[in-house]
Amino acid sequence: MIRSPFPDVPIPDLSVFDFLFDGLDADELERVALVDGSTGAETTYKQLIGQINLLAGALAARHVGVGTVVGLLCPNVPAFATVFHGILRAGATATTINSLATGEEIARQLKDAEATWLFTVSPLLPGAEDAAARLGLRPDHLVVLDGAPGHPSLRDLLGEGRKAPRIDIDPATHIAVLPYSSGTTGVPKGVELSHRNLVANVEQCKAVLDVTRNDRVLALLPFFHIYGMTVLLNIALKRRARLVTMPRFDLAEFLRIIQDHGCTYLFIAPPVGVALAKHPLVDEYDLSSVRAILSGAAPFDEALGNAVAQRIGARVRQGYGMTELSPVSHVIPPDRDDLSLGSIGVPVANVESKLIDTETGEEIEPPAEGRSAPGELLVRGPNVMIGYLNREDATRATIDDEGFLHTGDIASVDSDGVFYIVDRLKELIKYKGYQVAPAELEALLLTHPGIADAAVVGVASEEAGEVPKAFVVRAPGAEATEDDVMAFVAERVAPYKKVRLVEFIDVVPKSASGKILRKDLKAREAAPVT
Template identity: 30%
Template sequence: MIEGPSTTPAALTRAAENHPDRLAIIDGDCSLTFAQLHEQVEAFASSLIASGVEAGARVAIWSPNTYHWIVAALGTHWAGGVVVPINTRYTGTEAADIIDRVHAAALVVVGDFLGTDRLDRLQESAPELQVPLIVRIPLSGTDQPKPGVTDWDEFFDVGTAASRAEADIRSAAVDAESVSDILFTSGTTGRSKGVLSAHRQLMSVAQSWAENAALTAEDNYLIINPFFHSFGYKAGFVTALLAGATVLPMAVFDVEAVMAIVSEQRISVLPGAPTIYQSILDHPRRADYDMSNLRIAVTGAAPVPVALVERMQSELSFDAVLTAYGQTEAVVATMCRIEDDPVTVSTSSGRATAGFEIRIGEHDEILLRGPNVMLGYLDDPEATAKTIDSDGWLHTGDVGVLDDRGYLDITDRLKDMYISGGFNVYPAEIEAMLLRLPGVYEAAVIGVPDERMGEVGRAYVVLGPGTDLSEEAIVSFCKDKLAGFKAPRSVQFTEALPRNASGKVLKNELREKKS
């Protein structure tokens, strides 16, 4: 049983005291012990304060999985701030919307990465957006100096003795009820919603995940799941911090690189979407790599066949394969246990964890209640009240059944959300964007099966009179305005969308003819 502190500053302090020389992070050529991580976090916080960032301010992070992300997030907390992760797949328009809505006091952003300069995209999309402090993480080595932008290494020179002292005062003042982060999740209204969580909730769900996965200080944890998502952040490096495990962040997924790291670094914990394990199992050079140290897999976001679970245990040496269920508003609500058999893992998402109660409500909707339900949506009390009822039950919009053991099986979604490449996609957001394209009169989007991504979007479009838009033009427009996993892959033109008597689009009819 891991007894967890109620804030990340307290967790980091404990880790640095209990195992100062144990490696906290291995990221390529950079390795940090827990003592060194503590030092970098404190220094980052000091520089934030010296730059004028106040306690309670929001710091946005738009960068892939590297040690910098961890330092920036924990450093923001150490300075009494709130972390605002931004999806690395977002366009400049989408990122600017989040930065503007949280009134970010600072932005930590990757430089040139995979051929894209996100800061350039941001400034092109929203030239009027003003962020008081911009810290750039140079990963490519080709970034040129920019006015008003401080590069990562230089930023650590900003702090002073006075700001370092203030940072320690602020870190001690962070308590369980302090807001730790605002994670944005798309909603059925078509615009993303900011989910607020407190430190007590962040630490509680991380501790529960660590306990269920039996995470220990002896584990090496390869984190492929992005840090901007709860899976990589809260069930990722925060759980490792609690357990004293070593984190190896992966910025870009490559199956052979994964196998090499698993072999060379003796990886024991490897969570991810089912496609990751399938890719490893089917790789022609898998036998060239020693995968015998693998111990725990945690998966979700798509159905997990019994045969896959059995192959993971027999061919990849996993002692246990676990599935879990949650959403940004609740993070991890159910989870399998290490003693569960392959059929249970394949046909359920586990049983309640992290203090959650579960019941099945009207229309078989999954309802959740407990101390780790979100604080609410940012600046949206109306949406909060619609999602969390007067009795404290979070209405998930997912449909499921509970068996007599309390194990949950997700059977459908009340909302139209589908999952593409492990990411939730909400059609209303795409539909709203499509209606901005001149010539599009009506639009409806559904998810259709895809062998690689699980599901991808298909748009049904009604064109206005005299309009001659092609499928290619519509797809290209969406790719320019939306993250790649949101952009529909195909378009079908129709004279009218099927609707019921009240005017609601009958998406079931669209799904019936999707093939």
């Protein structure tokens, strides 16, 4: 077992709101917390806290509090921070939803989370109304932040002027958020993260994410994803930095915002790194304000990281985590220029890690020199989730009796305690940092009348990391084409889940127990695709 090289830090016994916003001095209150990257509109910390309290008061007046789950379907705009923290301030639980989700996917998550309210924005209203209709959600329980006929708006709720309620919760057990993750396998499940989980991860990252009050942090990573939720909404706000929001990725707009707002700290996923390293448009903008870039959400190639660092002239680091870890567990520290950008660095404070042999279950000891044999990475710490919502079986399969979370990623460790991800035990596909569960796509494919059987695997892609590829067995007499299959899936899932490649086969290889042999399918691939 390998402990973090950093000393343990105390974890405050506080709610997320009290931890982030209690006790700000006069100077901090007047600092700018959020900037709309598109319009330049600014929100100070004082204004943000006031809005959060007003929204919590309006929700409490509607009996939204402890025991209530509220859906939040919204891109990165300043109002997201108000609503997200307002929900938590009221004592309710937020389940954040991917902005690209279809009405069917939104409804599925809301139903599973037992959510009775949904906040969204007008551009996403069609999907939200579709989901609301499927679930029988009342129009007054569907709040449209920027306003829409027949629904309350954020302005309406804040305008009531109600005081925030006094709530009594146990931060260690009360569920603050329910993001959805596929874990190591299967369809997405609600990940129960307590207030303590979120507070702990902010404190654990003090030594490895050196965001300061003088930084202007570009909020490109979606707030609905745990990566953006923790490192942007929570870490950046706790450090009293300035968050510059960006609702969707467009390279020219991304570069313009960095230049015009003087952004200093970028949190990205690898596909953005590819653009920063290779796209000619980068040379047309002044990015000299950028001092640090951290990549996460998917593996980051060392050569790519070095290319980004050289071209932008900024420090580049890589981190590792997962939704179930709130999410950060390993990071290359700011002062470790000696470490390979292909590594994930060292465990953050309060984290214990170990590797186990996937065949024997025996622990793999760190070597005296060089790197160890590969094994599954296990993590224990205060950032480990409570469990999966209503899925005791999946929780037990993921968190062992000693409290170690089995990540499903294969790693090695060197003699200095530096970790490297080398493979994936889990079946999850990472498309541009988004999670795609093969089982979810396989279940959908099997509803196609022309498909008798199907399997989905991730295929390497330089641009996207991985793309979903379907291996399809046609039903007798069926004449489905590759385009038919891809169109069928595309009409029913969010864009990042779309099947990008199709291959027709005679039979899907399976074990004696009926488990799909994905390694056999991946072995058929001769070369990566772009």
